[in-house]
Amino acid sequence: MGKRWWTNDWLLQVAVAVGYGLLYLAIHPFSTSHWPIHAGVRLACLLLLPYRYWPALLIGEAVPNGYEVIQCLDSLGPAWVAIRSIPPFAVAMPIVWACRTWMPPFPSKNLVDIKALLICGLLVSGSGMVYSTIAHAVEKNPTTPFAMTSAVGFFLGPYLAILSVVPWVLMAKLDYRETHLREQLRQILASRLFLDTVALVVPAFAVLTWMSEIGNDQVKQIAPIAMFLPMAWLTLKHGWRAAAVAAPLAIACISIPIPILDDFESKTFATQTFLAIGVSCLFALGGRISVQLVQEEIDRNSTLSVQRLARQSLQLSEQRMRQTSQALEYLAGTLHITNGRLLDQMRRIVPNIESHAFYKQAISTQNQVYRLAESMHPVAWRERGLPAALNETVARALDEAGIAYRCEINGRGFTRLAPAVLTATYRTACEAVVYVTSRLACTRVNVVLRGGETHGKRWVVLRVEGVLEETGVASAVYHSGERKRLAAKLGASMLDIPEMRDHVGIFDGALHVRMPSDRLQITALLHDAMQEEQRPELRPAPPLRLWVK
Structure with missing residues (x-):
């Protein structure tokens, strides 16, 4: 098979030349002296296309x-025609080449130097000013005398056109992903930047443009300045892309109504000067904000990764404790069977073996193994879930310590919570119970557990309340031994409030402590992270980094 036409270099060069020429003719009717759109298209092509296409352009x-x-x-003279026959493209080429060589606006594929981009636009606009000023100076029978404002006008118009066109082309280049156009379009239409622009910025620009058309002189001066308020708000919220979207709209709203005159009026000069300075500052500010937003996104992703790793580590530790508990239960059962057989044999030799120290030691060892297994991972929790662990394991430990206990469970969705969330809830309950019972005046513990779902995200709230009564100090002293063993029975690490708060924070939760007159309340909120972890990950575009020095 023959080569396709786009693989033939000569045909490709011809296609680029013809395409750019047609584009130049298409935008020429919309270009004016104060807003020459072809200046922005010219710089965009010089910045983005390889050097080998420059002759065709x-x-x-x-x-x-x-x-x-x-x-x-006939009207402007041969001198003007001779100078203007030199394409403006030829004037901008050496400047853009120097910028791309020694101060590249795109140091790498996903790196944009906003400062270099603005400087390149300023230099190209300056060269165009010199070019147009020389042509105007040799003009035959000029209709207006040459003035400094005319030279500045030759600079401001192309610069505003560059600020209007280049950012849009730049965004299209950076966001383009082959074979993902439909998905990218859907993401753009659903983005907060698009919604804010359509809902707030566009209506604000339309109203201000209408006011500048029908208002008096004061309104006509204030309306263009007021357009920078929604632009600045959008830039502060979304970064340089917001400036790239809003700036061309503002420039178009201000530039299109300006009448096409041969002279350069003072009002037009002031308006364009304000536009050029304001938009340039917004681009620089937006670049800095974009850097901060990217860094915040990196930090947020890093935090999520750390949280995910902590959840996995917590669940793995719980699984190991469960396996160890089961192994200890098996060992205790084996000891029970072995001790039973051994005691049956020893009863024939030693009468009343039950009162012997050996028998008591064997029974004590067996019970300690059972208690250790229960403290590591309760049987009620393992077999019947979190409600059973709170109603049985915690209740039995507090009853042995002489503390009244009441547990209230309501809500829904406990069976659908992630195992790591249930684990964290139970461990937090045990730590909170140990913390409130460390007060000698604590005579009663009330636990309230509630689960629910809000906007598709499941959550669980745990409140542990210790009732403090001075009359219960004597009972606490009497049961001081069991109170000291309460943490070991519940498998608690005796965490303090900051440590419990960090533990809850792994699940995007919060922990609050309240101390009314006769109570000590600890409330913890935990969110289910299973939905986020199971959500299919999209393949995002490479991150865009911005240099603003």
Whole structure:
């Protein structure tokens, strides 16, 4: 098979030249002296296309430019035609080449130097000002005398056009992903930047443009300045992309109504100067904000990764404790069977073996193994879930310590919570119970557990309340031994409040402590992270980094 046409270098060069020439002719009717759109298109092509296409671009602009210039031979003179026959593309080429060589606006594929981009636009606009000023100076029978404001106008118009076109082309280049156009379009339409622009910025610009058309002189001066308020708000919220979206809209709203005159009025000069300075500052500010937003996103992803790792570590530790508990239960059962057989044999030799120290030691060892297994991972929790562990394991430990206990469980969704959340809830309950019972005046513990779901996200709230009564100090002293063993029975690590708060924070939760007159309350909120972890991960575009020095 023959080569496809886009693999042939000569045909590709011809296609680039013809395409750019047609684009130049298409946008020419919309370009004015105070907003030459082709200046922005020219710089975008020079920045984004490889050097090998520059000759084709130069030819593509030289042909239509020469055709338009030659028609002005009689009115503007041969000197003007000779200078204007040089395509503006040729004037901008060496400057853009120098910028791409020594101060590249795109140091790498996903790195944008906003400062270099603005400087390149300023230099190209400055070269265009010199070019247009020389042509204006040799003009035959000029309709207006040359003035400094005219030279500045030759600078401001192209610079505003560059700020209007280049950012949009840049965003299209950075966001383009082959074979994902439909998905990218859907993401753009659903993005907060698009919604804020359509819902707030566009209506605000429309109202201010209408006011500048029908209002008096004061309103016409205030309306263009007021357009920077929604632009600044959008930039502060979304970064440089917001400035890239809003700035062309503001420039168009202000530039299009300006009448096309040969002279450069003072009002037009002031408006364009304000636009150029304001938009440049917003781009620099937006670049800095974008850097901060990217760093915040990196930090947030890092935090989520740490939380996910902590949840996995917590669940793995719980599984090991469960396996160890089962092994200890098996060992205790084996000791029970072995001791029973051994005692049956020893009863024939030693009468009343039950009162012997050996028998008591064997029974004590067996019970200690059972208690250790129960403290590591209660049987009620393992077999019947979190409600059973709170109603049985915690209740038995507090009853042995002489503390009244009441547990209230309501809500829904406990069976659908992630195992790690249930584990964290039970461990938090045990730590909170040990903390409130460390007060000697604590005579009663009330536990309230509630589960629910809000906006598709499941959560659980745990409140542990210790009732403090001075009359219970004597009972606490009497049961001081059992109170000291309460942490070991519940498998608690005796965490303090900051440590419990960190433990709850692994599940995007919060922990609060309240101390009314006769009570000590600890409330913990935990969110289920299973939905986030099971959500299919999209393949995001490579992160865009921004240099703003």
